Amino acid sequence: MSLLCGILNSITTMDTARMSPPSTNNKSKSTSVDDRPHGSLALHNIPTGDAQHLEHAVSTDLQRTSSQVQHTRIALGLHPSAPIIEEHDTAEHAENWWPKFRLMLKEPFAEFFGVFIMVLFGNGSVAQVLLSEGQKTAPGGDGFGAYQSISWGWGLGVMLGIYVAGDSGAYLNPAITLTNCILRKLPFRRFPIYLLAQFLGGFAASGVVYINYINPINAIEGHNIRTVPPSPTATAGIFCTYPQSTLTKASQFFSEFIASSILMFVIFALRDDSNKGQFSASSNWFPLALFFLIFGLGACFGWETGYAINLARDFGPRLMSYAVGYGHEVWSAGGYYFWIPMVAPFFGCLFGGILYDLFLFTGPSPINTPWFGLGELRRPRAAISDRIDQQRKEGLV
Amino acid sequence: MSLLCGILNSITTMDTARMSPPSTNNKSKSTSVDDRPHGSLALHNIPTGDAQHLEHAVSTDLQRTSSQVQHTRIALGLHPSAPIIEEHDTAEHAENWWPKFRLMLKEPFAEFFGVFIMVLFGNGSVAQVLLSEGQKTAPGGDGFGAYQSISWGWGLGVMLGIYVAGDSGAYLNPAITLTNCILRKLPFRRFPIYLLAQFLGGFAASGVVYINYINPINAIEGHNIRTVPPSPTATAGIFCTYPQSTLTKASQFFSEFIASSILMFVIFALRDDSNKGQFSASSNWFPLALFFLIFGLGACFGWETGYAINLARDFGPRLMSYAVGYGHEVWSAGGYYFWIPMVAPFFGCLFGGILYDLFLFTGPSPINTPWFGLGELRRPRAAISDRIDQQRKEGLV
């Protein structure tokens, strides 16, 4: 935790200098304009008589506090206001240091726990299937799960992770976050803190899975022995992905690339307001559709490289497994395969996103500007400052 | 049933003395303010002409009856008014003893049958998979189900149990109930009757499963022989959980603890009004999300200790299996493991709930008060009476 705080402080120091505080208007205090459908929380915003009175009483404090919280949030790259409903914006957030601190880090906490839940179920499902393989005492007589359990584990892990991380946008994946920065107006400045939170979520969750399954891991590998595929007793595959041996390097990359492209393409389709005419993939359905999407990637593109498609889900647990003693092989296995699930998802998601924007998206996207937005590459500084001006005008930063 | 009534009477006698009857206002008669989203039943509340007339005619009776019912309900720790829609609040509830009795015990009955349905499917799925293991005459030639059927069984058992027990809050688990008492303003006084109902639901349902599968149990174990794992013909695992032999005591505890934590953490996320901005986990989606959550716990954390995570689901059936002759081993197996699924879920759920409140919850919670609510531990009596006053003011008790 101190590590996290330290990093946060350094980011803060680095960024605050060049940021001016945003105008504090009462409306934007409770909901970030960019992350929420208009009016979605309106039902909760009707305060009862007492609450109104209370709110009035502490309003001065809240203004001061909010202003302090807002400064930190801006420095972290977040929207000035944390995404909480108005009736939760009470005195306690002004008076106690922890609620204030939590407001500052609302979205990173959400991303952390979203990835945490996702990896907990994902890694947990692999652990259970791999470690109980062929166990005769299982009901049914053949282990506690089959490969399909892993599709279930990752699929529902993502679904529940999205529910947990709802407030932050529930990207749960640095590659998806970055693609949203490039193509969907998510401010670039949020990327580092989101990346950090997602990575730490994956790191921590795989550690919990390791602790939970340490007895059977010892039983299979032996005490203080930890191995990586293709060792016959390898358990490293519980935490991060290792490729099939028949694959060339190009095929390793392509497998991660295509799976990431599909991921981003379908997510953009599901989040496209214009593409809801017929079958209304409303926000309610998004987590369930993601269950099917991730299940499908596991069942259809999960064999060759284990469908990492996510730096946070792969690098985080890989580092954890290195830390607990799986050895240098976690990096060298598969011909130093480890960098592919770090890099390929970024290219894949970006490609999938561009593909969607090119052929199906009609809303605002760099792809829908002259020369597919490539013109801006000639004057990058101007383009960036234009973009920031625009975002500031829209209240995104 | 007479046992239940006896216990209820004793509770009643014990508690009535120090309870004053609540003010009887017409509005609170049909819906308990705490358990229901405002207005959710509004559509049913528009009485037709005839019904209005009828209601008017019996209103005096209803008032009297309600008052009597309310007294008993208060004594049991329940909200003064049973959660029924207004158009069901008719003369019959005033005139007949059984409808009156049912109104008194509405929520305990709901919890009883919720757990009943849950355990029926859960225990049933284990029974079917375990007893039909490897049967060659099955379609497919290898038994009637695999380990995954058990994930399905418990997952959909919880889902359908929630539908059945909707009116009571559908906690279905003493640990979840207690955590809601501590962190979510559910009155503590409801805990005993809920606990009792949940326990009895698990006890009764496992008895039905036992009766249903008694022929194949006899065929496998032999008449009048009942064994517990690791006996090769053991069938006790149908009813309650037994740990894997490789686990240390600490791992047994940790496995139940972590699964319970995840359970509570995700449930709090799903029930957090502030966390619905993006993906609106509305009440409609709750039962389905719980299916995935329980399925996931079974597929990812279900191997080591069988994911009991619920006293009612484990101790109830364990007692039943002891009663029908599985012998002292139901307690002694796994190094007197039986207490772990009774105790660990309480700690795990509380930990998961606190974790959620610490990092993601912005609404009213003891964690969101000064010193994380620990200050109140210095003056427990005052804190309790404050709490009860507060609840009385809000109409919760």
Add this chain to the structure above:
Amino acid sequence: MSLLCGILNSITTMDTARMSPPSTNNKSKSTSVDDRPHGSLALHNIPTGDAQHLEHAVSTDLQRTSSQVQHTRIALGLHPSAPIIEEHDTAEHAENWWPKFRLMLKEPFAEFFGVFIMVLFGNGSVAQVLLSEGQKTAPGGDGFGAYQSISWGWGLGVMLGIYVAGDSGAYLNPAITLTNCILRKLPFRRFPIYLLAQFLGGFAASGVVYINYINPINAIEGHNIRTVPPSPTATAGIFCTYPQSTLTKASQFFSEFIASSILMFVIFALRDDSNKGQFSASSNWFPLALFFLIFGLGACFGWETGYAINLARDFGPRLMSYAVGYGHEVWSAGGYYFWIPMVAPFFGCLFGGILYDLFLFTGPSPINTPWFGLGELRRPRAAISDRIDQQRKEGLV
């Protein structure tokens, strides 16, 4: 088809005599009051200008036709008006004999096709798993499905059958229909035509499955040889249920009884307006919940007797299999087991329904009247005529 018409005619002749035509009011023309939630179709009822004009022009014809259709429908025990939306109630239904005929039999057709779809998927899944057992050329190398496919098949068969039969109430099961007659005001007079339609749907669908799989059945059994379990090449289990050999008669009955009870109990919970406070099991969710319910019955209570729980699903296909040559054994197998899935579901569903009404239902039910409705058994004639009067007043018949 001529058989069906013949039976219908006889019913018509028998019943028309003592029925008086209902009052024809415009409102009841398009929606049957009992079967539909109020206002659910309101959105479709706003006619455009042209349609209004058209409707006006043919209104006289429609009145005459409707009256004729209504007479037949009343004679069949159905509601006077077929459940179609107003904008579909156009001239064509007045002028063409087939649309008129279809209006007369709307609900029986819906029940027929609902059961048809259900049995098509259900029997189809058993056929595929059983006939392809262990086939090495399958992708995966071990047949085209496992026991779980059958849970899927029946589960989604019921779900899709409900969608197909939505207009008729989608009972799809004579035992559920009858329990609704007894406890939920469904007019008894509809039972025979529903029963007939459901039975014929099961009969026809199993015939289609037989034709579809006749080549592999011949390959396994041999030409003109058809056997019943426990024959090692038996394929009769594709169509209807045969019990496990270890079961006593009492256990056979109990297994069907308990599964039917659960079925009815959960359906009543899902359809209980008062039990929707928390988790709003709205009509939208009903088919999905039924998928889980039937899947669960298959995974948890499907082994011993094959969870027939439905006369139409078991007797219909059994008769079909007898007709195509599976021999007298379809009746004698399992100690003349065939009558159990015909009789037990009626008792089981009734028991499950009464259980729900006794402990959880607060709405109008015979159980919620003095002496649990048993008082009426002393004066059956009066009770019946009271009931019919009541239904006529409410526009149900």
Add this chain to the structure above:
Amino acid sequence: MSLLCGILNSITTMDTARMSPPSTNNKSKSTSVDDRPHGSLALHNIPTGDAQHLEHAVSTDLQRTSSQVQHTRIALGLHPSAPIIEEHDTAEHAENWWPKFRLMLKEPFAEFFGVFIMVLFGNGSVAQVLLSEGQKTAPGGDGFGAYQSISWGWGLGVMLGIYVAGDSGAYLNPAITLTNCILRKLPFRRFPIYLLAQFLGGFAASGVVYINYINPINAIEGHNIRTVPPSPTATAGIFCTYPQSTLTKASQFFSEFIASSILMFVIFALRDDSNKGQFSASSNWFPLALFFLIFGLGACFGWETGYAINLARDFGPRLMSYAVGYGHEVWSAGGYYFWIPMVAPFFGCLFGGILYDLFLFTGPSPINTPWFGLGELRRPRAAISDRIDQQRKEGLV
């Protein structure tokens, strides 16, 4: 892509001559009347102040552009206006050639990518299961998936394909498209461009799957060796369907025919406004219901001929596999089976649609006209011109 453009041009030239431009009214610009439920996009149509101003400024351009786009769209058989929401209909679509081009081909692009996603998951699931068969290093020790994974793959492929192709109607299947032309007023003129897009989607997606899995295919078959069932190392079954050897030609046809009939029958039930009284299969539920429908067809009718039920899904990949070297056997296998999944789905879907319209549909359908619409066959020209007049009046073309 140049192929596509060439074909499009030729179609354009051929058709433009005899088409008059439709009246350009502002309302029909943003939503095609036939494809969208009224008002479904209304929430997005409230422009903010700035957007309104912007829109006003470019309105003249838009009119001109729209007119040009409309001409091309009409020539292609599409509705004059592309189905995009009003706020997306901005200057960029007028000024840049690519957005304009995309508007012209919105629905074909949608169908292309819908089938693309569907076949990606479908073929991918078969590839993974077939190629990893029995692999001992898999978690669980027995390959990366079983037959059921394929039911999942196609089921969720269709579901996600529908989400992607929402704007075009998401037919994803030429047989379904044609049946909608015949029975549901979809203009026949759209069939060719939809067919082309669907075919190309299947062709392209199977190519991507081939590239993705080329290493393991080589490992199993050997370099430059590609075989077709019943070769023991055949991998052609990944891409398109091959029948079981026990089937007669008639059974091959019947199997595809009956599966296609069920497909269309259930889709018509799900899309029938009149059949929503009870269980409201609203548009939201359609993709999920299709998951279950396709899963069910795979689990219950998928063994004999592989449930192609779709020319685009079978012929597209078959041609691709021929192109990459699977040889003449892709056509000759199974007694020149390849034409059956091209032809049978058209007959099956039409039969299923007619069955639904005959027995359950009460809305406008040729079946609901005198002599079941057969009368029009006597005067085909007049019928066609009537139909086109009617469609023009309703703004469909």
